[in-house]
Amino acid sequence: xxxxxxxxxxxxxxxxxxxxxxxxxxxxxxxYNISSDDTELLRQQFDIANRExxxxxxxxxLRYDEEVDRTKKCLQELQVLRESSQxxxxxxxxxxxxxxxxxxxxxxxxxxxxxxxxxxYDNPFIRFCILGKQE
Numbered sequence: 001x002x003x004x005x006x007x008x009x010x011x012x013x014x015x016x017x018x019x020x021x022x023x024x025x026x027x028x029x030x031x032y033n034i035s036s037d038d039t040e041l042l043r044q045q046f047d048i049a050n051r052e053x054x055x056x057x058x059x060x061x062l063r064y065d066e067e068v069d070r071t072k073k074c075l076q077e078l079q080v081l082r083e084s085s086q087x088x089x090x091x092x093x094x095x096x097x098x099x100x101x102x103x104x105x106x107x108x109x110x111x112x113x114x115x116x117x118x119x120x121y122d123n124p125f126i127r128f129c130i131l132g133k134q135e
Contacts, residue, residue: 074105 080096 058059070108071105074101074108078105 078098081101102121
């Protein structure tokens with residue numbers, strides 16, 4: 001009797017262990033399918049975010065290039081005015097225009113810096129507008 005009871009307990013325990021292992025593998029298979037779908041979803045979201053970041057970077061680069069073109073044009077106008085003022089042709093009117101243009105230039109630079117949060121103190125254009133001379 002004792003041997004039969006012990007065998008039935010061991011058989012029941014073995015059966016329960018096999019059922020537990022089967023349930024574990026089934027849960028693992030379900031989790032694997034979900035996590036592989038999550039991986040694909042994460043990859044797609046990363047690709048979308050990467051494209052958006054590249055688009056935004058290109059937009060800021062375009063803004064930067066436009067601002068550089070404007071400042072080059074302003075610098076050329078300042079240089080022309082400075083050269084003409086050095087020749088002595090109507091010096092008072094030209095000097096007044098030059099001072100106004102320098103103030104406008106400085107205003108554009110400060111606006112530009114506040115937009116891009118960059119402070120390029122080594123920029124020769126900024127030194128030219130502030131100091132009035134090119135180094």
